[in-house]
Amino acid sequence: MFTANTARVIGRSVPVMEGAELDGARPDSDAAPDVASLLPMLRRIVFSRVGNEAAAEDLVQETLVKVLAAANRIEPGMLEPYAITTARHVIASMWRSQDTQRRNQHRVVGMDHVDAPDERLLKEEERAAVSAALEHLSEREQQTLLAHEVSGQDMRSLATELNTTAGAVAAQLNRTRARMRVEYLLALHDAEPPTDRCRPVLYAISGGDRRRQREVDAARHVLECELCAKLSEPLLERRPEGENEITIRIQHDADVVRARKSARELATRLDFSRTDLTLIATAVSEIARNIVRFAAKGQVYIELVDQPRPGIRIVARDSGPGIPDIDQALADGYSTYNGLGLGLPGARRLMDEFTLTSEINVGTTVTMTKWRTEG
Numbered sequence: 190m191f192t193a194n195t196a197r198v199i200g201r202s203v204p205v206m207e208g209a210e211l212d213g214a215r216p217d218s219d220a221a222p223d224v225a226s227l228l229p230m231l232r233r234i235v236f237s238r239v240g241n242e243a244a245a246e247d248l249v250q251e252t253l254v255k256v257l258a259a260a261n262r263i264e265p266g267m268l269e270p271y272a273i274t275t276a277r278h279v280i281a282s283m284w285r286s287q288d289t290q291r292r293n294q295h296r297v298v299g300m301d302h303v304d305a306p307d308e309r310l311l312k313e314e315e316r317a318a319v320s321a322a323l324e325h326l327s328e329r330e331q332q333t334l335l336a337h338e339v340s341g342q343d344m345r346s347l348a349t350e351l352n353t354t355a356g357a358v359a360a361q362l363n364r365t366r367a368r369m370r371v372e373y374l375l376a377l378h379d380a381e382p383p384t385d386r387c388r389p390v391l392y393a394i395s396g397g398d399r400r401r402q403r404e405v406d407a408a409r410h411v412l413e414c415e416l417c418a419k420l421s422e423p424l425l426e427r428r429p430e431g432e433n434e435i436t437i438r439i440q441h442d443a444d445v446v447r448a449r450k451s452a453r454e455l456a457t458r459l460d461f462s463r464t465d466l467t468l469i470a471t472a473v474s475e476i477a478r479n480i481v482r483f484a485a486k487g488q489v490y491i492e493l494v495d496q497p498r499p500g501i502r503i504v505a506r507d508s509g510p511g512i513p514d515i516d517q518a519l520a521d522g523y524s525t526y527n528g529l530g531l532g533l534p535g536a537r538r539l540m541d542e543f544t545l546t547s548e549i550n551v552g553t554t555v556t557m558t559k560w561r562t563e564g
Contacts, residue, residue: 257471456469476489
């Protein structure tokens with residue numbers, strides 16, 4: 190995630206105790222309670238001026254990040270005026286940006302009419318890709334898949350013909366579909382996997398087999414292989430609606446926004462307080478931004494958990510240069526760039542559990558968890 194010259198691997202789990210400071214600066218200060226108590230006021234200010242609720246919530250979070258980052262440089266009694274001023278500046282900045290877009294809209298080349306692609310050519314390419322994908326299946330797999338998907342034969346009769354159980358047929362069909370999706374995408378992109386690891390990794394991702402994904406170290410491979418990273422996106426997008434996990438590839442600032450919003454949307458399902466939703470989104474934003482800034486590419490995996498109680502867990506991985514001194518990187522007030530971001534120390538304080546492992550020239554993994562407050 191950052192810069193590195195010497196090899197070192199360190200793991201750490203840092204629970205954030207009740208009442209821990211959020212500003213990451215002074216253990217004896219009252220900044221954390223003050224910052225948390227500012228949220229209702231900030232929402233009143235922003236929501237009264239911005240009609241779009243999603244945009245307003247983003248502006249509240251942006252304001253919170255700036256206030257948290259500056260809290261250790263502000264006297265406690267000045268925190269509220271600073272927050273109000275910061276919120277107004279953030280809103281004004283948004284308005285200026287929108288006004289600039291409106292004033293320059295006439296300069297954009299009109300694209301009202303776009304010729305539709307050749308539908309026949311696209312269909313031919315898709316048919317060719319399907320045929321190529323089928324060739325990678327065994328004869329038995331082809332026959333079973335076509336009998337079920339095309340002819341509509343049920344699992345029980347298929348099991349009788351194959352002298353097996355309906356459950357075994359269902360499992361075989363799931364594996365076959367997973368392979369078909371991968372081979373279809375490879376054929377559609379006219380691509381051949383560069384390593385022997387690619388197909389096992391893509392099959393595991395396509396089938397949603399998390400145990401197999403761990404066995405083949407899919408998360409690390411996707412970070413290292415451009416082709417698998419590209420193909421994994423449509424495979425991961427097949428995640429059923431309502432599933433309690435999501436993986437987001439991180440390369441650009443737009444991906445940081447996606448990760449932040451996805452974390453908030455998943456956390457909303459557990460009825461986290463609005464304050465906790467903002468803290469979770471802020472922590473994810475900071476970790477994802479570090480990937481963009483220091484490692485160029487990585488991924489953020491977000492999941493809802495229920496042990497030992499309901500919560501949300503975020504795992505951020507990158508294949509960057511690693512961190513040479515983790516103690517320094519986690520030190521209060523430490524930053525490797527001149528910005529307003531909270532970085533690792535701030536993200537650690539926003540969450541209940543925080544673990545960081547890093548290896549030079551291999552990459553960094555951050556795991557953090559927020560538990561829902563009961564009652």
